[in-house]
Amino acid sequence: MTERATDRRLVLKRLGQAGALLGASGALAAWGLRSPGRFRTGAAVRTCRDLRVAEVTGRPPIVAAHGTDPAVMVRAALAGLGGMEHFVSKGDVVLVKPNMAWDRTPEQGANTHPDVVAEVVRQCRAAGARRVLVAENPVHDAERVAERSGIGAAVRAAGGTLVLPGASGFAWTALGGSVLASWDVLAVLLQADRLINVPVVKHHSLSRLTCGFKNHMGLVGGSRGRLHQDIHPALVDLGAAFRPTLTVVDATRVMKRNGPTGGRLEDVEAVNAVAAGTDPVACDAWAARQLGLDPRDVGHVVLADGRGLGSLAAGAGAVTEVVANG
């Protein structure tokens, strides 16, 4: 055997080893990328702050305003809770989280009404907020959703800043939940002093109800399919991690069937109400009733009540109803 043949065999052997190493690295990377966070360690994990404020003695946990003008209803509901200035202080960075997930127009009821979102932004600004960020991780194309929902233009006109996250807009965050230990969370949430959840009420084929707890899903990234696998405990985990300062529920028009996507106007009914509350369980319970559901039949509402995240009973009996005409 010649020295040259030996050299060639050695080169081929080393190339084979290098190829196997590269292939194994690629396969490992692909495996890790298919499951967000698989390779992340505790050292990089962030945590969410509790963004609630102290209750006002004597105020109801939830106020529902009935009328025809969304902005007037928002103001009336907030007034019943003591005004936005009780929840937002001068210099605060406020994160407003509407449902802005769908490439749908306001009439279709898939997203929060733009007038509701805009009024919440204006109230935050009036209370002295330094910045009002409006964020969502949408299901459909973010730019199109912002335009067709009407929320993008409404937020800009009201003095808010729309945040449409790219792939880098998330931070791996400890949620400490029973099914969601850690997950990718919108980075802006971790920087905010206040969180105002502004969901729309609608039917949901899986969770039965979309409102405040379900709206938290737009604050996270990662695989939506995995989040939906065990949806009720997952929603409660998110609700336990993100403790909103305030929830403003849009029930101006309600998608009563074929949610969450909808699209057909026959599925949408005018309810002409906006509720605001500090108890997220009470808010979802109130929302369930707008859909004709008994809140005790909605899994995540019952679980959240059991976890002490709010009171289902408060939604049944302690709602202050006000008429809000301009």
Next chain:
Amino acid sequence: MSRRRPAAWLVAAALAVPLVALAAWVIRGAVDPHAPEPHPTGPAGVWPGLPQHRVDLPADRLEEQVDGGADALRKDGCRRLVAWRFERPPADAEALFFATVDGARAVLDREAGAERTPGPGDEAQVSPQAVYFRRGTVLARVLLDPGAPASPGELLARARDLDHALQERGPS
């Protein structure tokens, strides 16, 4: 005459080029979230008479279009969703491909109700703003933008275009 032997590092580098290229290609594919995935039933291609589709998703990615509605569709045997945007009149259209006629019919019943009207496909439910129809194992829905100016026949014409394309392409 003696042939000059190439340097060992040069031989190694030349032989390593294909491996490095292959590894780069694999890694690029793995990290690119927009990389095309193999279609469950073949290439998407062109739908005759329709604008370019906006999404074409296999069953395991339905969440990207319908989010929490995906599980219910999968339970009925939905294995593919294709969506289009029409400009005249402005409308959104989706075709859901099921494994069986019963699957498509179950979703039609659930979403559009039991009432049927004349329209495209094997059965249809037509209103001024929405056209639902089933063609074989495919359920289609065409939704006019609320408030969009459209004559009564325009939305139906787009639904018929979609029905025609579905028949041309077959239930794949």
